[in-house]
Amino acid sequence: MSELQAKDTVRRTDSGELYGKPGLELILVETPLCRAVIAEQGAQLLEFQAADREPLLWLSPAARFVEGRSVRGGIPLCLPWFGINRADPHKPKHGLVRTRPWSLAGSDLEADGELELRFSFDHPGDELFEAAFHCEVAMRLGRTLTLNLRLENRGPGEAEYSWAWHSYFPVENVREIEVHGLENTGYLDNTRQLQRAIQGGSLTFPGEVDRVFENAASHQRIVTDSPISLTSENCNSVVTWNPGGELAAEMADVGEHYRGFVCVEHGNAFANSWRLAAGESAKATLYLRR
Numbered sequence: 001m002s003e004l005q006a007k008d009t010v011r012r013t014d015s016g017e018l019y020g021k022p023g024l025e026l027i028l029v030e031t032p033l034c035r036a037v038i039a040e041q042g043a044q045l046l047e048f049q050a051a052d053r054e055p056l057l058w059l060s061p062a063a064r065f066v067e068g069r070s071v072r073g074g075i076p077l078c079l080p081w082f083g084i085n086r087a088d089p090h091k092p093k094h095g096l097v098r099t100r101p102w103s104l105a106g107s108d109l110e111a112d113g114e115l116e117l118r119f120s121f122d123h124p125g126d127e128l129f130e131a132a133f134h135c136e137v138a139m140r141l142g143r144t145l146t147l148n149l150r151l152e153n154r155g156p157g158e159a160e161y162s163w164a165w166h167s168y169f170p171v172e173n174v175r176e177i178e179v180h181g182l183e184n185t186g187y188l189d190n191t192r193q194l195q196r197a198i199q200g201g202s203l204t205f206p207g208e209v210d211r212v213f214e215n216a217a218s219h220q221r222i223v224t225d226s227p228i229s230l231t232s233e234n235c236n237s238v239v240t241w242n243p244g245g246e247l248a249a250e251m252a253d254v255g256e257h258y259r260g261f262v263c264v265e266h267g268n269a270f271a272n273s274w275r276l277a278a279g280e281s282a283k284a285t286l287y288l289r290r
């Protein structure tokens with residue numbers, strides 16, 4: 001539907017106005033179906049709440065809003081490499097797009113009341129990541145949150161991309177929740193130099209947990225009083241993370257708040273990384289709701 005109607009529900013604001021911490025430009029969406037806050041930097045969704053539902057995403061009470069730094073919470077997109085850059089560990093963790101300016105390329109209010117926002121990002125190719133690429137993220141904001149990614153390799157040859165939507169979900173106490181949907185799946189344990197292990201039953205978080213599940217199922221459920229459902233298409237890796245108390249104490253934007261979130265991240269990393277030929281593109285989708 002019309003861009004005009006979308007304008008009535010999409011407002012530009014900033015982190016000073018919304019959180020009392022100036023620093024980043026934000027987009028506030030309010031429709032009869034949901035409320036969302038998005039940082040144009042990184043096309044990072046910070047808040048999403050469907051009408052009559054509890055908030056879907058966790059935004060750290062200690063989050064910082066600084067240009068060039070990722071905000072702790074919501075859904076940062078880690079790309080074109082996930083985690084530590086294995087070729088050069090001195091490069092920034094989780095790639096470069098989460099801390100860069102993106103452009104809001106368009107918005108449409110659909111007939112069913114859902115709002116679609118489209119963001120785009122172009123990387124020219126440089127010393128951080130040699131291949132040029134183009135990235136589009138479409139957010140469909142309704143009762144369900146739907147994220148679509150399209151990534152196009154614009155480099156002259158084949159390039160490898162690993163990435164994830166690094167989603168932070170709110171929980172009352174991370175020690176009391178379970179994640180279902182990863183049973184009997186192999187993982188790389190990032191707390192033990194990526195040793196391989198197999199997840200037996202449901203996943204729990206008694207302390208630091210940092211696991212990369214390759215070739216994972218496309219559906220998970222975070223079991224709390226108000227469960228969260230995660231379904232993806234063409235995301236073959238799932239990463240689960242909570243730093244636990246000791247590590248969190250060293251993270252200024254987490255600290256004592258570590259109990260209040262769990263990360264269940266969908267993407268394609270490690271064995272599932274995308275190898276794209278020159279000019280080739282690939283797509284993935286994530287559906288989240290509670």
Ligand SMILES: O=P(O)(O)OC[C@H]1O[C@@H](O)[C@H](O)[C@@H](O)[C@@H]1O
Nearest residue numbers: 083093094166190210239241265
């Ligand atoms: O602090 P960052 O760079 O946002 O990363 C947070 C965590 O992100 C997770 O995805 C990784 O598996 C962890 O190893 C990492 O610590």
